[in-house]
Amino acid sequence: MTIAVLGSINMDITAYSDRLPRPGETLHAHRYLTGLGGKGANQAAAAARLGSATDFIGRVGNDHFGRSAIEQLQKFGVVTRHVSIDPGNSTGIAIINVDRNGENFITVVAGANFAIDETDIAGAADCLETTTVLLLQMEVPWPPMLLAAKRARAKGAKIILDPAPAPAAGIDLDLSFFDIITPNETETEILTGIHPHDAPTAAAAAKQLHRRGPQVVIVKLGSRGAYLSTPETGLHVPPFKVEALDTVAAGDCFNGGLAYALSKGMDLVPAARFASACGALSTTKYGAAAAAPTLSEVDGLLSRA
Numbered sequence: 646m647t648i649a650v651l652g653s654i655n656m657d658i659t660a661y662s663d664r665l666p667r668p669g670e671t672l673h674a675h676r677y678l679t680g681l682g683g684k685g686a687n688q689a690a691a692a693a694r695l696g697s698a699t700d701f702i703g704r705v706g707n708d709h710f711g712r713s714a715i716e717q718l719q720k721f722g723v724v725t726r727h728v729s730i731d732p733g734n735s736t737g738i739a740i741i742n743v744d745r746n747g748e749n750f751i752t753v754v755a756g757a758n759f760a761i762d763e764t765d766i767a768g769a770a771d772c773l774e775t776t777t778v779l780l781l782q783m784e785v786p787w788p789p790m791l792l793a794a795k796r797a798r799a800k801g802a803k804i805i806l807d808p809a810p811a812p813a814a815g816i817d818l819d820l821s822f823f824d825i826i827t828p829n830e831t832e833t834e835i836l837t838g839i840h841p842h843d844a845p846t847a848a849a850a851a852k853q854l855h856r857r858g859p860q861v862v863i864v865k866l867g868s869r870g871a872y873l874s875t876p877e878t879g880l881h882v883p884p885f886k887v888e889a890l891d892t893v894a895a896g897d898c899f900n901g902g903l904a905y906a907l908s909k910g911m912d913l914v915p916a917a918r919f920a921s922a923c924g925a926l927s928t929t930k931y932g933a934a935a936a937a938p939t940l941s942e943v944d945g946l947l948s949r950a
């Protein structure tokens with residue numbers, strides 16, 4: 646019952662200031678934080694914190710941030726034997742400015758994440774061929790991603806694609822390689838042209854996505870919960886009531902939770918509800934991977950609802 650994640654590892658460097666800088670301006674921020682980020686790392690950390698045996702496939706540079714990212718993944722319990730050190734590229738970083746209203750500017754340097762290629766997939770064959778669930782996102786090149794999906798699926802794994810971040814031009818990718826796709830509101834609109842603001846609009850968007858292959862579509866609707874769709878049926882997963890502080894990585898904690906629940910054999914509806922509880926809880930803490938909830942926190946929220 647294992648989870649494999651192929652994806653990005655970033656070091657997030659976040660500066661907090663009253664307002665965002667203008668072009669050419671030097672602005673003094675009042676504090677900064679560094680923390681593990683990247684959608685792959687966040688989803689792996691979320692699954693591992695819940696207690697899943699989680700294997701990561703990825704790359705970091707031969708630098709301080711890379712060593713620190715590996716250490717942090719290990720602290721979450723993520724197995725990093727398939728995280729390689731790439732001497733030709735830097736570790737991925739995200740430089741984030743946040744103002745007092747939570748508005749942000751983000752610059753990402755993908756570095757080693759974009760150097761992932763077929764050799765990383767070949768080197769991780771043991772893990773891809775035995776995993777129960779494979780988690781994928783859009784922050785590494787597509788060819789190795791598709792290869793990993795094919796390889797894991799041939800041995801019976803469920804493949805979950807988070808189409809995030811979705812390029813504005815859309816995703817010109819054969820989605821039939823994926824069992825489950827989990828776009829948020831923005832990604833759903835980019836992929837289908839429909840902005841999902843309620844159950845009927847989410848259902849209409851999901852219908853289009855089913856035609857591209859995935860049998861399960863989960864539209865993440867932020868504070869409105871989620872919409873779970875299969876070709877036969879659809880249902881709104883209502884949001885859990887929480888005091889939201891910081892919504893960064895809510896979607897990643899949702900996907901980590903979904904992978905955990907499915908790998909434990911839960912059916913789709915309770916698995917989506919479990920994932921939604923993980924997403925909701927992550928908004929009650931600051932940070933990306935650091936905001937991932939524990940199993941007892943999730944069980945607590947589910948039992949109070």
Ligand code: ADP
Pocket residue numbers: 809829830864865866867868869870871884885886887889892893894895896897899920921922923924925928
């Ligand atoms: P992303 O981070 O990818 O944009 P969302 O913001 O849609 O994703 O959040 C993912 C999931 O987390 C939602 O589908 C929902 O279940 C849960 N969630 C997010 N924000 C809230 C909130 N304010 N209250 C309750 N649940 C939330």
